[in-house]
Amino acid sequence: MSDHTLEAAEAAEERQPISAAVAGRARWAVTAVFFVNGLLMTSYIARLPGLKSEHRLSDGELGLILTVYGVAAVLTMQLVGVFVARFGSARVIRLTLVGLPVALVTVGLAGNAVLLGLAVLVLGTVMGVLDVAMNAHAVAVERVRGRPIMNGCHAAWSVSAATGSLLAAGFTRAGISPTGHFLAVGAVFLVVGLLITAWLLPPSADHVPKSPDRKRVRLGWRAGWTRTLLLFGAIGFVTMVTEATVISWSGVFLHDYHDATLALAPLGLTAFTACQTAGRLVGDRLHVRYGAPALFRAGGVVGVGGLAVVLLAPSPTAAIAGFGLLGLGGSVLLPLVFSAVGHAGGEGPGAATFLSRFTTFTYAGILIGPALVGWSAELVGLGWTLAGLVPLLVGVVLNARLIAFADHNRRASALT
Incomplete structure (x- = not known):
């Protein structure tokens, strides 16, 4: 699709008001995104002891891998404003909900410490983008509905973190390796992620209405540091x-x-x-x-x-x-x-x-x-x-x- 066609489609969407039913479905959809995010991230964190043992990592090496995750997430999330401006937060979420299970499985399949570090780098990159995009979409839903939903979204994350920890304990007790664990939850939540994103708000919800007195939104590395x-x-x-x-x-x-x-x-x-x-x-x-x-x-x-x-x-x-x-x-x-x-x-x-x-x-x-x-x-x-x-x-x-x-x-x- 050309840029002109994409812009025309988005302009047509902006002229269409978002109904209460669509906004209501989007509220539950973005809450579910928080749940998936928390469960998949907790699945990774809870199996770190197993990964450490499997790859015979020292405490320092594990600390370095954890640092790689955090740095990758922080650096990548700085560009999410650009991604949302170009594609809309719903599309960014949809892409990351495909990439996140795949990245998690890659962590499990890593054959050595170097490949594990690279897989964790990819996982941190995808997670950083999703963290920002899902919160941005929750804000868009709040704006459209005129009611707060952020506490409910973060409650879903808290529940999913507990659920992910319990699942990890169950997989570990059953003798299932981190790879098998990640394949199971990755396959299930890849499908779940694709289903729930169909209910997210259209891209028009992320676009500032055009008006003569509106200043151009600044994006990029230097924007936003007020x-x-x-x-x-x-x-x-x-x-x-x-x-x-x-x-x-x-x-x-x-x-x-x-x-x-x-x-x-x-x-x-x-x-x-x-x-x-x-x-x-x-x-x-x-x-x-x-x-x-x-x-x-x-x-x-x-x-x-x-x-x-x-x-x-x-x-x-x-x-x-x-x-x-x-x-x-x-x-x-x-x-x-x-x-x-x-x-x-x-x-x-x-x-x-x-x-x-x-x-x-x-x-x-x-x-x-x-x-x-x-x-x-x-x-x-x-x-x-x-x-x-x-x-x-x-x-x-x-x-x-x-x-x-x-x-x-x-x-x-x-x-x-």
Whole structure:
């Protein structure tokens, strides 16, 4: 299809209003995309011990492969705004949902450490594109429907992560290799991915309506780096450092500082993730009722309170309850920030560009957060290190005014 024909088709689509039925189906479709994303990514992460053993990797070599994944994802996602501008977020999602299962299977089939690293590079590349495109499409659905859906999308991801972990445990217990595991889930979710993308919004949903006073949307490597984006990025970084810290260090903290048994120590993470999922399941309704800034402030205050309970708890059980409060309060923070960033960036390509820049900060929080905590714990102790998260989270709460973008559709030009 020529560029002229493609532009003519997209122009015709722009003249067609999107019906409530189409928007409703798109809401469930993009939620399902989040589920597929989380399940396939967790399938890979959960089988890392098996891959490490199969390829006889040292800890350093495994760390290098994990770094390759993160760097590939971060670099590629910077171009997603260009992809969305050219093809629309639905088409980008469709392509990545084909590529993701294939890349996952390639990881399983890698015959040596070098090929494994290359396969992981491809997996990280595809995952980085999908992460941004699916959030951009969720923002487009919010705009079309006039109602928030981001908490529900991230709740689906949380549920799928738990599901993926359980599936991985089942495959491992059954003696099935990572390759067999990846082939099974890859085949199923390749078909599922193709089916659900048929319900996504048309490409016209990603295009800024043409008007005389609209400034041209800037794309490419330098676009989107505004002061507002940097503030959003700081919020996202702190939020993800906190979550990654709980995932990596909650069990150690309960065991070393609260004398929890080895059987009891993992329950801190269990409480955190269960309450996080529950909070996200009701987050969209609370968003509608109270507004994004108020919900963000309330969630942040509950999260800070939960962390304080963790630090001051007189028993392991009380500390576990504190981790639950931290998960409940923090559950709405990241979805609200994603929604605010997308709406602050404008429509379509602008939203995708802003989201790609923002996701750089969240990935950084995930990748380097646990390491920073480890280094700090070596210097001042894990308790004081976790206490250092309190003022950072308070700073996040104090910037809740930025989250008002999640309640209003504003142009990216208003940010400069």
